[in-house]
Amino acid sequence: MTKKLIFGLVILALVAVPVFSACAAKPTAGVIDLIVNDHNPGGPPVLAIDYWAKYVNDNSGGRLNLKVIHGGALFTGVEEYRALKSGACDISYYVVDREQGFLLSTVITLPFMGWAKQHEEAKFYTLMDEFPAMKKEWEGVTIIGLMMMPFTHLHFSAVNKVVKTPADIKGVKIMCAEATNAKILNAVGGTAVELDIADMAPSLQTKLVDGVFNHFPVLGVFGALEFLKSHTIFGSGGAGINNTPMYLLMNTAKLNSLPKDLQTLILDSGKVWVDKFSELDAADITNSMGFCTKNNHTMTYLTPQEVAVWRDATKTTINDAWIKEANAAGLPGQKVYDRCLELAAQK
Numbered sequence: 001m002t003k004k005l006i007f008g009l010v011i012l013a014l015v016a017v018p019v020f021s022a023c024a025a026k027p028t029a030g031v032i033d034l035i036v037n038d039h040n041p042g043g044p045p046v047l048a049i050d051y052w053a054k055y056v057n058d059n060s061g062g063r064l065n066l067k068v069i070h071g072g073a074l075f076t077g078v079e080e081y082r083a084l085k086s087g088a089c090d091i092s093y094y095v096v097d098r099e100q101g102f103l104l105s106t107v108i109t110l111p112f113m114g115w116a117k118q119h120e121e122a123k124f125y126t127l128m129d130e131f132p133a134m135k136k137e138w139e140g141v142t143i144i145g146l147m148m149m150p151f152t153h154l155h156f157s158a159v160n161k162v163v164k165t166p167a168d169i170k171g172v173k174i175m176c177a178e179a180t181n182a183k184i185l186n187a188v189g190g191t192a193v194e195l196d197i198a199d200m201a202p203s204l205q206t207k208l209v210d211g212v213f214n215h216f217p218v219l220g221v222f223g224a225l226e227f228l229k230s231h232t233i234f235g236s237g238g239a240g241i242n243n244t245p246m247y248l249l250m251n252t253a254k255l256n257s258l259p260k261d262l263q264t265l266i267l268d269s270g271k272v273w274v275d276k277f278s279e280l281d282a283a284d285i286t287n288s289m290g291f292c293t294k295n296n297h298t299m300t301y302l303t304p305q306e307v308a309v310w311r312d313a314t315k316t317t318i319n320d321a322w323i324k325e326a327n328a329a330g331l332p333g334q335k336v337y338d339r340c341l342e343l344a345a346q347k
Contacts, residue, residue, distance in 0.1 A: 032258065033065045037080050037092040039072040039197065043221035044280035046070050049093060052145075052248070052273035059265055066091070077177065077197045081249075085140045090254045094247045095149075095197075098179035103326055104134040104333070107340045108148075109180045109244045110319050112311040114344040116239065119278065121146050123343040124245060130339065133331050142255050145248040145270030147277055150215035150285055151240025152181070154232040157204055157211060160298050161230040164306055166190075166313050175200055175209040178244060180318075185213055187317040188310060200224045215240070216288040217281055225291055230298040234307050241310070248273050 036053060040046050053066040075083040075092070081100045084092040098106050107113075108124055124146060128135045154163060154174070163169055166188035173191045176182050177200075182192035193209050197218070203209045204227035212224060219225040234240050248270060255263055292299065302310075319337070326333025 030063060031065050032063060032262070033067065034090040034254070035074070036066050036068040037074045037083065037089040038068055038070045039075070039077040039080060039093065040221060041071040041198070041223075044217065044277060044284050045093065045221060047280055048273055048277035049248070051276045052269060055272050056266060056269050059269075060262060063259075064262060064265075072196075072198055081141075084249055084251055087251050087254065089251075091144070091248065091250045094249050095178065096245050096247065097177075102137050103322075103329065104131065104331055104336050105137050105245075106180055107322070107336050109178070109242050110322055110337075110340075111184050111242045111314045112307070113242065113340060115148075115151075115243060116344075116347075118148050118150055118243060120344070121148055121245075121274070123346070124148070126343060127336065127340060131332060131336055134336065140252055141249045142252045142267075143247055143270075144250055144266060145273040147246055147274045149244045149246055150217055150281065151234070151243045152213060152215050153234055153240055155212045155214070155219060155224075155228040156230040156232075157207075157227050159229045162298065162300050163230075163232040164300060164302060165309055169211075172211060173209045174211040174213050175203050176213040180244075181213050181242070183318055184241065184314055188313045197222060201227065204228070213241070215243070217284040220284065220288050220291070225288060228297075229295075230300070231292065232300045232302065234302050234310070235304065 036049065038046065038049050040049075049068055049070075053068050056066055057064055074089060077095065078097075078099075080089075080092045081094050081097075083089055084094070096102055096105055096109070105128075107127070108115075128138075154169070156163065156172075169185075169188065169190040171189075171191055173193050174185050175193050175195055176185060177195065177197040179194065182194045185192035192213075193203070195203055200212060200214075200219075201223040204212070204224055212219065212228060216225075219228060250266065255266065258266070323333045323337050326336070
C-alpha cells in the first residue's frame with residue numbers, strides 16, 4: 001500500500017468519525033423532533049412556514065423542535081404527499097393535485113366556478129364537513145391549515161403577445177403544475193406541458209415552453225417572472241381561471257402519537273400559518289404587478305364577454321366530465337359540484 005493511499009485513508013477516517021458520531025447522536029432528552037417538508041425555494045411560502053414553525057416551537061415549552069427543509073431538498077412537489085402519508089416526513093406543505101388520488105377535493109379547482117374572492121377557505125371546509133366522501137380522501141393525513149392560492153391567469157414569454165380567445169393559444173406550449181390545469185389547457189386548444197413547479201423557470205429559459213398557467217406570486221417565487229413578458233388576465237376584478245387550495249398537512253399517526261396538549265397546539269396553529277401567508281401573499285401580488293408595470297409587460301384584461309368564451313369552452317370537457325367521472329366512481333359528484341357553485345355565489 002503506497003504512502004499516498006495510506007495518508008488518504010487516514011484523512012477519510014478522521015473526517016468520518018465526527019460524521020458518524022453526529023448521525024448516532026441521541027435527540028435532546030424530552031424534545032420531539034418533527035421534520036417539515038417544503039418544496040418552495042423562497043418568498044412568502046418559505047417566510048410563512050418558517051414563521052409558523054417558530055411559533056409552534058416557541059409555544060411548545062421546549063418540547064417540540066420543528067425543522068423545516070425547503071426547496072424540495074427532501075421531497076419535491078410531486079413527491080411530498082405520498083412521502084408524508086407514508087411517514088417519510090412528519091409535516092408538509094402541499095398543493096392539491098388530481099394525480100395524488102384526489103377527485104372530490106379538486107372540485108374547487110375546476111375552471112370558472114364563480115369565486116369572487118381568493119380567501120374562501122371556510123366554504124371549502126363546509127364542503128368537507130357536508131360530504132364525508134370528500135373528507136375520506138384525506139385519510140392518513142390531518143389538515144393543519146388550508147389557504148386558497150391567488151387566481152390563475154395565462155403568462156407568455158413572447159413580447160407584445162395578446163391572447164383574447166382560445167384560438168390564440170392553439171398549439172402554444174404552456175407549462176402547468178397540476179393535472180386539472182393541464183386538462184383545462186388542452187380543452188381550449190393549448191398544449192399543456194405538466195412539470196414539477198421547480199421546473200418553471202428552466203423550461204422557459206430553455207424554450208421548452210412558451211408560457212405558464214399559474215398565478216402571479218408563484219412566478220416570482222420560482223424565478224419565472226423575468227422570462228414572461230405578456231399576461232392575459234381573466235376579468236377586470238382578477239377573478240381568474242381558477243384557484244387551488246394549498247395545505248399544511250401532518251401525518252395523522254405522528255400527530256396522534258404526541259401528547260394531547262401538543263396536538264392541540266399544532267392543530268390550533270394553522271391560523272397562524274394562514275394569517276402570515278395571507279399577509280405576505282397580498283404584498284407579493286402587489287410586487288409582482290409592480291414588476292410587470294416597471295418592465296413594460298403587455299397586460300391584456302379580458303371583458304366578461306370574452307371570459308364567457310373560455311368558460312363555455314371548458315364547461316363540457318372539464319366540468320361536466322368531472323361530474324360524470326365522480327358519479328361513475330360512486331361518489332356524489334353532482335351534489336358536490338352544485339353545492340360548490342352555491343357556496344361560491346354566497347356573499
